Amino acid sequence: MNLHLVFFLILVLTVSLSSSNLHASNANAQAETPGIQEARVVHHQNLNKIILVALIVCCVLLGGIFLFLSRVWFGRHKILRSSSSKSEGTMEAAKGKTLNPVSAKLNYSRMTDKKSSVAIFDFQLLEAATNSFCKSNIMGESGSRIVYRAHLEEHFKAAVKIANSDADREFENEVSWLSKMRHQNIIKLLGYCIHGESRFLVYELMENGSLETQLHGPNHGSSLTWFLRLRIAIDVARALEYLHEHSNPPLVHRDLKSSNVLLDSKFNAKLSDFGLAIASGMQHKNMKMSGTLGYVAPEYISHGKLTDKSDVYAFGVVLLELLTGRKPMENMSSNAYQSLISWAMPQLTDRSKLPSILDPVIRNTMDLKHLYQVAAVAVLCVQPEPSYRPLITDVLHSLIPLVPVELGGSLRVTEPVHSEDLH
Structure with missing residues (x-):
């Protein structure tokens, strides 16, 4: 309420009280004594007392209102000053100055689930951290999506992925799912950025890039030994087991x-x-067909049926990539492709031929019994009939004993950390 209006109302009240008291005083004076001069003296004395009381009340009220407004003003000033300092810190970071990456660079935003939180990055910060998205900082490309290495601070680096401009739903889906997950074999989402029509996702930095780049890039798998490949397969199986068995809700x-x-x-x-992950067991009548040729399960292609066994099929393809070093789809001619499964299946079940289809990098470097067991797991995973495929938990239990403990075998089994444990 306006301060002047309050003061005016108090004055009106005071005048009203004074007027009523004045009439009462005159009546009493006329009743007690016939002297007009004496009545006037009584009137002035009562009026002075009333004015004094009214002034005291006004001062107390005005003082209380002043203290209240002062407190509100100082509170707002403190909030504005705090907001201004955060903004200045972000601009300094964008100019390349080293600041605390948590306090100066991130503004935390609660998602729908109160147990989870993700960070919002300023576009200027990401632009500075990637040197204006310089080509020299590109870590990898997948379709129209490009991943950049970002130097947010000397000892704080991350990966920045530019999301598809026409896939807002996938962007929101990924932020929603990953903000709730904490598992050693699932990528950690540090935050995101929305700048105009552009969308950016910021992840923990994975220095050795993707498995695709390692197997099919310039090094052609030379850094991946037999045990490293098995351990990678186990890590992926653990991630899928978490999604299928421990996530709430279970995910595909x-x-x-x-x-x-x-x-x-x-x-x-x-x-x-x-971005394409969905809750397991849901009805997907209007779901858009998606996936990557060579990894998509046959029942999904033919009938649109999608279950956790669809992930098991794709896992089997990845396992075959690790074994053979070949891509899931090989270009045979200008218009002809051959799938890895159709090429490998006849030889996977023939023990005499199996060693010959292995990636030359790992050929003759493993116990043949272990090789036969891994090949058998791969064959089961890529069965055309979903019911013949094993659960990912069974796959995991089949592979773990093949990796020595000192190289990260069974000792790598740990309980997943849930998001509620971090808050």
Whole structure:
């Protein structure tokens, strides 16, 4: 309420009280004494007392209102000053100055689930951290999506992915799912950025890029030993087991492929790209067909049927990539492609031929019994009939004993960390 209006109302009240008291005083004076002069003296004395009381009341009220307004003003000033300092810190970071990456660079935003939170990055910060998205900072490309290395601070680096401009739903889906997940074999989402029509996702940095790049890039798998490949397969199986068995609700990843398996500096694998992930068991009548040729399960292509066994099929294809070093679809001619499964299946079940189809990098480097067991797992995973495929938990239990403990075998089994444990 306006301060002047309050003061005016108080004065009106005072005058009203004074007027009523004045009439009462005159009546009493006339009743007690016939002297006019004496009545006037009584009137002035009462009036002075009333004015004094009214002034005291006004001062108390005005003082209280002043203190209240002062407190409100100082509170707003403090909030504005805090907001201004955060803005200045972000601009300094964008200019390349080193600041605390948590306090100065991130503004935390609660998602719908109160137990989870993700960070919002300023576009100017990402632009500075990637050197204006310079080509020299490109870590990888997948379709129209490009991943950049970002130097947010000397010892704080991340990966920035530019999301598809026409896939807002996938962007929101990935932020929603990953903000709730904490697992050693699932990529950690640090935050995101929305700048105009552009969308950016910021992840933890995986120094060795994707499994696709390692197997089919310039190095042609030369850095991946037999045990490293098995451990990568186990890591991916652990991620899928978490999605299928421990996530709430259970999820189908729906886009498992070697380019979505990322490797850190020690070649530990983490599953990424959850833009197409959906809750398991839901009805998907109007769901848009999606996936990558060579990894998509046959029942999904023919009938649109999607279950956790669809992920198991894609896992089997990745396992075959690790064994053979070949791509899931090979270009035979200008218009002809051959799938890895159709090429490998006849030889996977023939023990005499199996060693000859292995990636030359790992050929003759493993116990043949272990090779036969891994090949048998791969064959089961890519069965055309979903009911013949094993659960991912059974796959995991089949592969873990094949990796020595000192190389990250059974000791790598840990309980997943849920988001509520971090808050």
